Amino acid sequence: MKIPFSWLKAYVPLTATPAALADDLVRLGHEVESVELPRAAVKGVLVGLITSKIAHPDADKLSLLKIDIGSAEPLAIVCGAANMGEGDKVPVATIGTSLPGGITIKKGAIRGETSCGMCCSEVELGLANESAGLLILPLDAPVGMEVGEYLALEEALFDLSITPNRGDCMSARGIARDLAADAALSFTDVGGKELLLDASIGAPQVVVSEHECPLYMARKIDGITVADSPQWMQSGLILAGMRPVNGVVDVLNYVMLTMGQPMHAFDANSLNGDIAVRSAVAEESFSALDGRVLKLHAGDLVVSDDHGVIALAGIMGSEATAVTDATTTIVLESAFFKPSRISETRRTYAMVSEASMRFERGVDPAMVSIAMQQATALLIELFGGVAGEVTVRGDADSINSGGRVVCSIARIESRLGVEIPVALDDTLVRMGFGIQRAGDSLAVTVPSFRHDVSIAEDLSEEYARIVGFDAIPSLLPPLATSAPAKPDSAIHDAVAGGFLQAVTYAFISAEEQRLFVADDGLDIILENPISDAMSVMRRSVWPGLLNAAKRNLNRQQPGVALVEQGRAYQRTATGHDESSVLAWLMTGEVVSDQWHSSARSADFFDLKGAVETWLSLRGLTGRFIADDTIQGLQPGQSAKILVGRAEAGRIGRIDVDIAASFDIDTPLFVAEINLDLLSDGKQAKFVPLQEFPAVERDLVFLFDKSNAAEAILNAVRSAGGKLLADARIFDLYQGKGVAAGKVSLGVRFSLQNAKRTLTQADSDAASTAIIAAMEKRFGAVLR
Amino acid sequence: MSEIESLKGQLDSLQTAALVAFAQAEDLSALQQLRVHYLGKKGALTEVLKGVGKLPPAERPVIGQYVNQTKAALTQALELSEAELAVKGKALRIEAERLDITLSGRKQAVGALHPVQQGLDEITAIFAQMGFAVAEGPEIEDEFHNFDALNIPPEHPARAMHDTFFLKDLHSDSGEPMLLRTHTSPVQIRTMKRFLAEHGEPPLAVVAPGRVYRCDYDVTHSPMFHQVEVFKVDRDVSMAHLKGVLQHFLSTYFEKEVGIRLRPHYFPFTEPSAEVDISCVFCAAKGCRICKGSGWIEVLGSGMIHPNVLRSVGIDGDEFSGFAFGLGVERLVMLKKGIPDLRLFFENDVRFLRRMGVSK
């Protein structure tokens, strides 16, 4: 909300500078978005009289001017405009002046002729976006006067952000009242002229059948001639951010901006029969002033005549009943509509107006009638006409009346952490509160325009903003010593393995969801998504990671290794579930070409190793069970991950067609683990370190390719007996010298005993047993 | 010439030749060959000794002593040469093994936490050290916890300002529509309810980090972002405590003494409410582009928990009071690390993640 300084000064004799006033406004809780200084912006621009004008000797379109600005010598100025002549008065920017557009005037020469200033148009003064030439000032403009003062440019324009609880401050009058009370200055209401009424002009017939319109006033004004509103009003409206429309509309907007009460005017001749304030019937049609045609919902609060809806109450009038230049008779409306009702309708039709913003926050019931008087007086003064009696339905005193808070002073002081001396009460009294202190007891009556104050805490805020939050001391509360919960280290452990943590949106597209999850009706879908690409709550983190990988590969990254911790969401039989998941993605180079190594691309075992390491850091082990049925993964390179008894995750290579749809042609590996399914891992316990050396043996066998390494090693372990400490595949070879369908596997095992050094006989016995087991179980042949 | 003189002469010339040969030996293996040649069982010295048998017995000890002297001289010279060659050999080896140490080292794969995660960790840790317990809550919420219990009734203007994402055909047990939480404040409600069920009454102090969602997407708004909710309820908790905790937290987080300014504001769930500014960390509060010349930067919203909120979980607002505030993690991280654009957090450009992953 933009308020010109002069509008505030009309109510309060403010002497503070705009900057100091802005600080006061902030302290009082009215956020100042910006302060513009239109007058200071043209300081140094003076009224000048053109005493002579001759053509520039070297340029057709330039003139040489001599201009009197009240100094001893006239200024010589070279000017490119054409609309001025000797005897005209124009704005002259003198040397050193900075203009709103950013230029600073310097003494210069234009085509050999000295120029000691610049004659200005409206554009250069920041008063308009275009102009036909210089701004020609009236002949009575005093030579040498600051143009900003002569044009009465606004000293300051405050852009305020009024909080939703302060409907009473949605006007110059409301803000002025707060400032006056705070600074103990006098507050004078504007207007209050006696009106001559003509009883022969009938008062409008109004029927209010809605209790959510507790006060409705209407008056007819006859015989007005609609013309443009005066310049001072138009420039004020423009400063305040509103577009001048016609005289009547401008006056009502001006009254709203200064007094806070939104009003509406109907063209009386376009009305048919009585005015009714009622609930809309379902499907009732309404052609709004902004050109929209709405099908109304049952229960919308509307104003209607015999033919239909003429206004969506408190929000917008109809096109057909709007005041135009041809209007001669109007019906003025001033009312109080229940804020929640306006808010609801405004949201239903996404129809924000200056009026609805004020009704929603709650207007001052007492202003309904005062604004009606003020608007009538202004209209008649500016556009003639005669006013009739006001029809009044309802009672201002019934709204927000009797607000009273009784509480303990000690309680307020304990909540604020600062004392509230009696002296502060005076400020609240000036703000309209009635205050009685008796010992520790505080009894406060609340003015009708402060519907936001109803409990002790509301009063504590009033005291806080008067005393100022700066006056409240800064204290550390007594600190509890609670045992802090162990922080979840899932993501920390995961990035330790060389992965970069990604954070992707929790919503993805429906198509992306279907890549890895069948359509089983368990998706959670957004009612009002930002876009289709962000419309479904993810059930897998993989699509988000795929998009991140795509973006990075497009940006010439040779390899990507990402990990994300987040939630996955889905419906369940009883409602919905959010589970915490950890997901990995790996593609492209894991090792790049270097003087010491050649490039290598990520493969399944890079990622499997990362997952295994992550599990081991948490004292867990996973079993990887080959699974060709995981949606979106390539059969033969995919597995489910069992941790304990839980099927806690999946791992594998992304199907090449899916990868291609993300413009990725390198093998792409992903894994995902549901953290909620993991049990607490084993705590590390001390185990005595082995004193006696281990003996190691290598055996190389030919196996059928169909045998799994895991099964082979399990068989080695059981055949190796109690002494077997470790077994692993140390070599894998297929190709020349190995028949098709066969694979040569080197098994390295070690034996160890806690009590003695092992002998040749021990390892021979183990080797014999293992060779026998390999032959028996797998038909493997020792090479 | 007598027999003995002849032998002595042979020994002398052998010694002379050997010493020359030792000195000229190129390496240890050549020296080893010379040792065998001169001192071995079948070596030159042994050959000379064969002539000793022809001497009369009385002269034999004389020549024996002479032979021993020669042998000692040769052995000593040999050891000397060996030592010299060892030093020379090491020097040669060192030269041969000289590296171009300007070649790049073998990089270790180093991961990095996302800057938002770092922010969450840092912020949470500061409050945990102050005795605040860490809590989390669901992201899919019902209207009661996200709005009503926080003193935001359905028609409240603040409700519209929250730009809520609603979820299709999803309802709570009581039939309310479900939504994505618009702030972490519902964790206040859930945590207080749970705490009271277990402990009966306050005090409690909680820090609740998490993801939140708003239907708003432009240069300065992300539809998903992170907040940390902090609140404390006890007897006689005051705004002064709120200021103390904020001052401590903000100075610790920014690693310097920052000025704070509270401005009255309005939030439905706190009364009084205050927006909190810090003195601009970019210009030492002198005024710059980032603080729009004011010297202050808005960082969070705060206040004393509204008695209606306490009542909604069954806490008596006459007996207990509390403060609460919610802060935007992305905003604090942007201010601390000088990150200019919110969108960088969600693009996951690995160059950004790597750079911001460097601690300090």
Ligand SMILES: [Zn+2]
């Ligand atoms: Zn700054």
